[in-house]
Amino acid sequence: MRRYLLDGTICDESGEGFRELLSQAYREKVRPLCLCCEPAVPMYIADIGDQLVIKRMPLTGGKHDPACPSYEPPYELSGLGPLMGGAIKLDPVAGTASLKFDFSLSKRGPVSRLDGETAQTDSVRNNSKKLSLRGLLHFLWHESGLTEWTAHWSGKRHWWQVYHHLSEAARLMEVRGEALAERLFIPEPFRVDDKAAIEQRRAQKLGPLFLAASGTKRLMVLVGEIKEFADARNGRQIVIKHMPGFRLYLEEPAWRSLQRRFETELMLWQSGDTSHLMAIMTVGGTSAGVATVNEVALMTVTEHWLPIENAYEQQLVEHVARLRMKSVKGLRFNLARGQPLANIILPEAKPLPMAMYLVPPDAGEGFEVMLGEMNEARPDLASWIWRVSDGDMPSLPPPR
Numbered sequence: 276m277r278r279y280l281l282d283g284t285i286c287d288e289s290g291e292g293f294r295e296l297l298s299q300a301y302r303e304k305v306r307p308l309c310l311c312c313e314p315a316v317p318m319y320i321a322d323i324g325d326q327l328v329i330k331r332m333p334l335t336g337g338k339h340d341p342a343c344p345s346y347e348p349p350y351e352l353s354g355l356g357p358l359m360g361g362a363i364k365l366d367p368v369a370g371t372a373s374l375k376f377d378f379s380l381s382k383r384g385p386v387s388r389l390d391g392e393t394a395q396t397d398s399v400r401n402n403s404k405k406l407s408l409r410g411l412l413h414f415l416w417h418e419s420g421l422t423e424w425t426a427h428w429s430g431k432r433h434w435w436q437v438y439h440h441l442s443e444a445a446r447l448m449e450v451r452g453e454a455l456a457e458r459l460f461i462p463e464p465f466r467v468d469d470k471a472a473i474e475q476r477r478a479q480k481l482g483p484l485f486l487a488a489s490g491t492k493r494l495m496v497l498v499g500e501i502k503e504f505a506d507a508r509n510g511r512q513i514v515i516k517h518m519p520g521f522r523l524y525l526e527e528p529a530w531r532s533l534q535r536r537f538e539t540e541l542m543l544w545q546s547g548d549t550s551h552l553m554a555i556m557t558v559g560g561t562s563a564g565v566a567t568v569n570e571v572a573l574m575t576v577t578e579h580w581l582p583i584e585n586a587y588e589q590q591l592v593e594h595v596a597r598l599r600m601k602s603v604k605g606l607r608f609n610l611a612r613g614q615p616l617a618n619i620i621l622p623e624a625k626p627l628p629m630a631m632y633l634v635p636p637d638a639g640e641g642f643e644v645m646l647g648e649m650n651e652a653r654p655d656l657a658s659w660i661w662r663v664s665d666g667d668m669p670s671l672p673p674p675r
């Protein structure tokens with residue numbers, strides 16, 4: 276049972292009158308406090324598609340009690356740790372995160388061709404001062420709570436939830452003093468009977484990309500699920516789900532480079548019937564009305580929208596997703612593939628929260644050394660390690 280202090284009143288979320296108190300606090304912009312520990316943890320009220328929910332502010336999950344649903348495992352066990360204070364800076368008073376990107380949100384001259392060189396470096400960069408495109412997607416996913424899962428939620432997470440949680444998380448992010456939401460487009464769930472209104476909202480947001488401009492052009496960040504890469508005369512047309520009638524143009528060299536860089540992501544997507552392929556891209560437009568991709572990164576997610584980066588991780592994530600206890604998927608952000616991270620954390624495992632590590636078959640000696648150091652630094656966590664070259668996955672912790 277979660278207890279909050281709402282505008283001077285102690286209440287729990289199943290208590291009588293809680294909804295009314297919550298609406299009132301939302302209207303009056305009162306910050307709820309979670310009473311799971313001392314001192315109480317400030318939170319905020321979000322409007323998730325007509326429903327008010329109390330959410331944690333960016334990167335405050337560590338302040339909650341491990342038994343509290345708002346608790347988050349230590350950030351240094353994922354790729355998030357090295358970015359804190361550098362690429363991601365928090366304003367604890369405003370409750371916002373200010374981000375630095377290593378990709379550009381503007382482009383000089385007409386956007387007409389793809390910069391293959393820029394696109395290629397994204398996956399190999401390992402910089403803690405600026406977020407890569409993939410890093411931004413991971414941060415959005417993390418802050419949206421889409422890395423968390425319990426078997427109780429089976430069948431209850433769809434694009435509708437993903438869209439609302441991503442949009443809400445983006446509202447607490449800034450880039451160069453501008454709200455990220457201003458520069459981010461995520462397609463809302465498409466409904467035929469609302470087609471005209473949806474297309475109008477989309478045109479309003481993306482329209483400025485197609486205005487003729489000399490000098491520097493603005494780019495937008497688009498996050499969406501890939502439906503298909505359709506043939507085009509000289510390249511590919513990217514079709515995004517929930518954006519019927521909208522096409523993004525990708526030139527042939529950029530398409531070839533994308534296939535090389537994201538070979539694993541594409542294979543994981545194509546080999547499963549239930550997985551989704553997410554894309555994050557910077558998008559520009561020509562005055563002729565053609566939308567073009569400037570930079571792109573891909574991420575495969577399972578049927579429950581949990582990110583996976585290879586087939587072993589997929590196997591692990593799908594197994595753990597059947598547990599009733601909560602799991603938190605660790606994300607790589609800017610970390611290179613040769614560096615370990617806690618692939619999954621089970622914060623409710625007993626007697627200690629458990630960090631689950633996967634050692635890929637091609638891991639070098641340095642990988643084991645780093646893994647050992649990570650483990651030693653966290654005596655408060657139990658660890659579970661699957662060394663893939665040793666064979667099958669070890670058994671999972673027993674359900675509680």
Ligand SMILES: [Zn+2]
Nearest residue numbers: 309311339343
């Ligand atoms: Zn709490």
